[in-house]
Amino acid sequence: MADANAGANTDGQVDVIGHILDRDYLEVPFLNAHHLIDGRFDLPQLEPILGIDLSLTRHVVWMWLASGLLITTLIACFGRPKLVPTGLANALEAIVLFIRDEVVLPVMGESGRTYLPFLLTIFFFILYCNLLGLVPYSATATGNISVTVALALISFAVTQGAGIANNGLFGHLKALVPGGLPAPLLIIMIPIEIIGLIAKPFALAIRLFANMIAGHIAILVFLGLIIMLRTYWVAPVSVILAAALYLLEIFIGFVQAFIFTLLTALFVSMAAHPDH
């Protein structure tokens, strides 16, 4: 979360939308001498390649930081696994065990072990992005619709891949429509099932995106009330409420990563074993 000052100017307005949009600079504390608190670090811009602008933006940078931090912490903790993990390794192992024993195995059965590395990668990547987004001056990569759509497309590809790998291409397509239906009903059912097929990754993407956006907007609006109302007297209430929402956001960061993983596991399981 970048701080409330970043989007504020002197006429008591708080730029809520600008706060959550992607930008081509990083917000850095104490960089610029003219602004006592806020500075900008302009990111290098690239020429468009084949008409696609691949320049760095702050969401990209924070997504890379999340990936880097994820790899670093996991290698530091489990590079040389100990029989009894300590410290951070202990906490991470508890999360891994929770995902394996409470999410993947009950939903997918023993065949879930094949998909466990993928599901854990998705979970930890979303979790790190969500939590890094809560650090002041940072940006939430999962609060960008492109990132969540990409994640949902990966989930969609794995789902279809699992269905085709388990049932063959024809069996997979056949399993999309419930068996034993009279032929005229198929005219209605096939479009509905195709819509349902697309709606699943769409809902995954929208859910993660909207949850991240909503929490950050709520925190910013509570802090922005001080600027909008132009009085210091709302500050204690605002700060307390914003702090409470902040704690709620940490929880939501975990819950959304968990739900994304759970639903991905469920969809993969449904595609792989369509008869139950």
Added chain:
Amino acid sequence: MEFAYLGAAIGAGLGVIGAGLGIGLLAAAAMEGISRQPEAVGDIRTNMIIAAALIEGVALLAEIICVLVVVTK
């Protein structure tokens, strides 16, 4: 064009009503199920979270559309 704000605000509220009713009914049914069969708490919890996530997804879609109305007004 000020009615766009009004429409978006009313739409956001209606979306929340729907989601609140849905998740409330869902939680009530889940609590009842747990109190009737405490040993099934794990299964009920998992299925409740899945259903809640689906309800929430629709509600968030409504809220996103309301935000879009304001932003693209």
